[in-house]
Amino acid sequence: MLSRVANHIYWMARYLERAENTARLIQVNTHLLLDLPRSVPLGWEPIVDILSIRENFYANYESADEKSVIRFMVTDPNNPGSIINSLAAARENARIVREIIPSEAWEEINNIHLQAKADGQSVLTRRHRFNCLNKIIKANQTITGLVGGTMNRDDAYAFLRLGRHLERCDMTSRIIDVRSASLLPQMADEHPAFENIQWIGVLKSLSAYQMYRQEMRLRVNRTDVLEFLLKRHSFPRSICHSVHQIKKCLEELPQSDAVCDQFEQLSTIVEKLDIHTLTQESLHHVIDEIQAGLMDIHLAVNKAYF
Amino acid sequence: MAIRWGNYATGPFYDELIKGRNKPREAAVDLCSYLRGLSDKDIEEYRVAASTAIHVMGITFTVYTEEEGSIDRAWPFDIIPRIIDKKEWQQIELGLKQRVKALNMFIDDLYNEQRILGAGIVPEDILINSKNFLPECLGVKPKHGVWAHICGSDLVRDQHGTVYVLEDNLRVPSGVSYMLENRHVMKRVFPDMFEKYNILPVDDYPSELYDMLCQLSPREVAQPEIVVLTPGIYNSAYFEHAYLAQQMGAELVVGSDLEVDDDDIVYMRTVEGLSRVDVIYRRIDDAFLDPEVFHEDSMLGVPGLMRAWKAGNVGLANAPGAGVADDKVVYAFVPDIIRFYLNEEPLLQNVPTYKCINKDERDYVIEHIDEMVVKPANESGGYGMLIGPHATKAEREKFVRLIRRDPRNYVAQPMLLLSTAPTLIGNKAEARHLDLRPFILSGEDISVTTGGLTRVAMRKGSTVVNSSQGGGSKDTWIVDMEGE
Numbered sequence: 001m002l003s004r005v006a007n008h009i010y011w012m013a014r015y016l017e018r019a020e021n022t023a024r025l026i027q028v029n030t031h032l033l034l035d036l037p038r039s040v041p042l043g044w045e046p047i048v049d050i051l052s053i054r055e056n057f058y059a060n061y062e063s064a065d066e067k068s069v070i071r072f073m074v075t076d077p078n079n080p081g082s083i084i085n086s087l088a089a090a091r092e093n094a095r096i097v098r099e100i101i102p103s104e105a106w107e108e109i110n111n112i113h114l115q116a117k118a119d120g121q122s123v124l125t126r127r128h129r130f131n132c133l134n135k136i137i138k139a140n141q142t143i144t145g146l147v148g149g150t151m152n153r154d155d156a157y158a159f160l161r162l163g164r165h166l167e168r169c170d171m172t173s174r175i176i177d178v179r180s181a182s183l184l185p186q187m188a189d190e191h192p193a194f195e196n197i198q199w200i201g202v203l204k205s206l207s208a209y210q211m212y213r214q215e216m217r218l219r220v221n222r223t224d225v226l227e228f229l230l231k232r233h234s235f236p237r238s239i240c241h242s243v244h245q246i247k248k249c250l251e252e253l254p255q256s257d258a259v260c261d262q263f264e265q266l267s268t269i270v271e272k273l274d275i276h277t278l279t280q281e282s283l284h285h286v287i288d289e290i291q292a293g294l295m296d297i298h299l300a301v302n303k304a305y306f
Numbered sequence: 307m308a309i310r311w312g313n314y315a316t317g318p319f320y321d322e323l324i325k326g327r328n329k330p331r332e333a334a335v336d337l338c339s340y341l342r343g344l345s346d347k348d349i350e351e352y353r354v355a356a357s358t359a360i361h362v363m364g365i366t367f368t369v370y371t372e373e374e375g376s377i378d379r380a381w382p383f384d385i386i387p388r389i390i391d392k393k394e395w396q397q398i399e400l401g402l403k404q405r406v407k408a409l410n411m412f413i414d415d416l417y418n419e420q421r422i423l424g425a426g427i428v429p430e431d432i433l434i435n436s437k438n439f440l441p442e443c444l445g446v447k448p449k450h451g452v453w454a455h456i457c458g459s460d461l462v463r464d465q466h467g468t469v470y471v472l473e474d475n476l477r478v479p480s481g482v483s484y485m486l487e488n489r490h491v492m493k494r495v496f497p498d499m500f501e502k503y504n505i506l507p508v509d510d511y512p513s514e515l516y517d518m519l520c521q522l523s524p525r526e527v528a529q530p531e532i533v534v535l536t537p538g539i540y541n542s543a544y545f546e547h548a549y550l551a552q553q554m555g556a557e558l559v560v561g562s563d564l565e566v567d568d569d570d571i572v573y574m575r576t577v578e579g580l581s582r583v584d585v586i587y588r589r590i591d592d593a594f595l596d597p598e599v600f601h602e603d604s605m606l607g608v609p610g611l612m613r614a615w616k617a618g619n620v621g622l623a624n625a626p627g628a629g630v631a632d633d634k635v636v637y638a639f640v641p642d643i644i645r646f647y648l649n650e651e652p653l654l655q656n657v658p659t660y661k662c663i664n665k666d667e668r669d670y671v672i673e674h675i676d677e678m679v680v681k682p683a684n685e686s687g688g689y690g691m692l693i694g695p696h697a698t699k700a701e702r703e704k705f706v707r708l709i710r711r712d713p714r715n716y717v718a719q720p721m722l723l724l725s726t727a728p729t730l731i732g733n734k735a736e737a738r739h740l741d742l743r744p745f746i747l748s749g750e751d752i753s754v755t756t757g758g759l760t761r762v763a764m765r766k767g768s769t770v771v772n773s774s775q776g777g778g779s780k781d782t783w784i785v786d787m788e789g790e
Contacts, residue, residue, distance in 0.1 A: 002563050003575045096539055099552030107362050114361065155577060254578045305577045 006159045007306040008093040013163030015090035019083045020140035021171035023133040028205030035197055044069035050174045075120040084120055087113045102150040105143050112139035162249040169242035170294050177287045199225045206237045227275045243270050262300040266293030308346040308733045316737055320467045322388050322727040333391045333785050336502050346733050355495045356385050365487045366545050367773055382778035384729045388760045392786045399754045401654030406457050406746045409631045411647040413453040417443045427646050428639050435714050438629035442599055448625050455623040457746040463725035470657045476632040478589050482745045483546035485759040488781040504786040506756045512553035518749035522621030523584040530584035532556040537590045537606045547589050566610030570617040585621035592626050634683045634717045662713040671718040675702050678718040695721050724769050729762055738762050739769045757782035
């Protein structure tokens with residue numbers, strides 16, 4: 001397939017995945033706010049950090065209050081990673097490759113972009129937020145289903161999955177990072193009961209709660225949640241699962257040697273990881289390594305194919 | 307009871323669906339009675355359903371404006387179809403095949419023996435002064451002697467019902483994807499009408515196009531590599547480029563995807579390295595095709611493409627230089643061209659055309675400028691035209707000056723009273739002017755689309771049907787009344 005086309009498919013998948021995960025992030029933070037006591041200083045600032053957009057955010061807003069953060073993340077054209085911009089970029093990429101992807105998938109991408117443009121503002125009120133964000137999550141799930149159910153298993157599909165899992169892996173690592181580190185430290189002592197609520201929140205933001213109960217069968221606790229989200233193959237949004245999928249994509253693609261070398265480095269990091277001995281600080285460090293590893297794979301893919 | 311045919315005014319025009327005393331034409335009887343039975347609410351529902359389908363299917367065209375840059379607009383579509391009886395259509399089809407066959411022989415002759423110039427049928431200086439004549443193509447012999455593989459001819463009907471060819475688009479005619487999508491929309495919105503009528507299908511165009519392109523392959527291989535070359539997503543017809551590539555299973559490429567090596571072979575850049583290309587359905591103009599030969603600053607084309615084509619290593623549709631025959635001055639000679647090459651009388655009429663290059667005709671045009679439609683020889687999309695009866699005095703004077711300065715570049719035609727068809731305006735049917743663009747494919751054989759793209763001027767009294775200037779479109783039904 002054409003290099004240029006492969007590039008567009010890859011980015012289309014990344015942007016769709018980014019839009020979905022950003023929506024998940026806001027969704028769960030909103031729910032958490034409702035559960036926690038008023039004295040807990042859980043705010044919206046950590047979200048800004050999760051996405052590494054602090055500088056850009058404060059260039060546009062004065063404080064990280066709910067409205068500002070959500071506007072910045074969902075509808076603000078000044079944030080390249082806002083949901084509306086991600087969907088627009090996904091659509092623009094899809095438009096260029098619309099002869100490659102199933103036409104139903106194009107229709108869905110076009111549709112969700114139009115919808116988000118039309119009613120994206122409603123996300124600012126809590127009453128409408130759930131519906132609005134859920135539509136975005138569902139749309140990407142639908143698109144995933146459509147391409148999975150109707151697209152040829154060829155290079156195009158491999159590039160699509162490659163983009164999706166690199167982005168998902170990255171977003172999952174960010175969600176774990178902020179939830180487990182900056183949000184919680186002082187709180188655990190003061191409100192032990194709420195620590196679990198936090199972890200349930202992490203799971204729910206990844207639609208992982210139900211699957212966690214089935215797989216781990218344990219009360220929700222930090223170690224097991226991290227084990228589940230980092231190390232278990234079985235859950236399709238875990239780091240380990242995405243890493244495994246990236247490997248499968250690379251095996252399907254031609255001339256992937258150079259990328260595979262990069263991949264091995266990431267794979268080793270994830271494999272060596274031992275959750276039980278992991279302190280808060282080393283977790284943060286490992287996650288940084290994972291994100292750097294993903295970036296290296298991206299650069300290698302770029303060099304080899306695009 | 308929203309549409310009452312009793313209130314429908316056809317005026318002095320021929321109406322495609324309604325004849326005198328507000329009675330429907332034979333082929334439109336069922337449609338008209340169906341529409342009469344619809345309530346305001348029904349009509350609104352159908353209209354919303356159609357526009358939703360267009361939105362969801364992402365059927366768009368791109369308009370470039372100074373203020374807003376490039377914007378994607380939903381395709382304007384009218385839900386009342388235009389109906390043509392199959393018996394009449396078959397005659398038109400024969401006429402189109404005859405015309406395109408002769409035009410291709412004409413182009414091939416111009417770039418080779420130039421018999422028609424020798425015989426004095428077409429004056430030589432018309433050729434030499436044509437912007438679309440490419441000396442680089444002299445001596446080239448494309449397969450089957452065909453240069454214009456895809457032709458879109460615009461047909462109109464006058465007040466007496468006579469069909470005329472208004473112009474032939476032999477360079478990169480567009481619109482066929484909208485013809486196909488209009489039908490999809492109609493099937494989604496009015497499935498019940500398709501049970502009532504014997505409407506001939508239009509879906510096989512992409513396969514016909516694919517087969518024709520395969521015939522141009524220089525290599526004898528089972529599956530030649532065919533690509534559609536587009537200027538990119540900001541082109542007004544980008545939707546169509548992507549659509550046709552998708553329907554044919556061909557790669558959609560931009561210039562930078564292709565390269566021509568020293569071996570004069572065209573390759574595309576793929577994730578597995580370079581891969582040979584056999585046939586290019588190019589949707590960029592001649593001037594931008596190859597910066598080695600034409601505009602050297604063209605970013606859209608492929609350096610070396612002309613070399614590869616002349617060496618016979620790649621098929622190009624349409625062939626470079628084919629546009630020499632859709633010059634509006636050459637148009638005036640088409641009836642003679644048909645007689646010269648085929649020794650037949652033209653089956654389809656030309657609109658009477660005054661060539662400003664001849665002094666007598668020029669004087670007549672200038673004298674009657676307020677009755678004339680004046681067209682520059684090499685513009686398309688309805689730009690640079692004067693519609694005499696609707697123009698201001700200043701505009702007419704400007705055109706008289708333009709004609710005097712460069713007579714070769716202008717032709718004029720009497721203002722035709724274009725036919726109309728009922729078009730939904732609000733919840734009422736009103737008469738609006740329209741034309742028809744069928745597409746003709748030429749390879750080993752010639753085939754014509756079933757019907758074509760009907761374009762309709764949505765503004766009352768207007769005859770400008772171009773979508774970039776407020777035109778809409780309709781599904782075109784060729785119905786077999788004998789099968790009823």
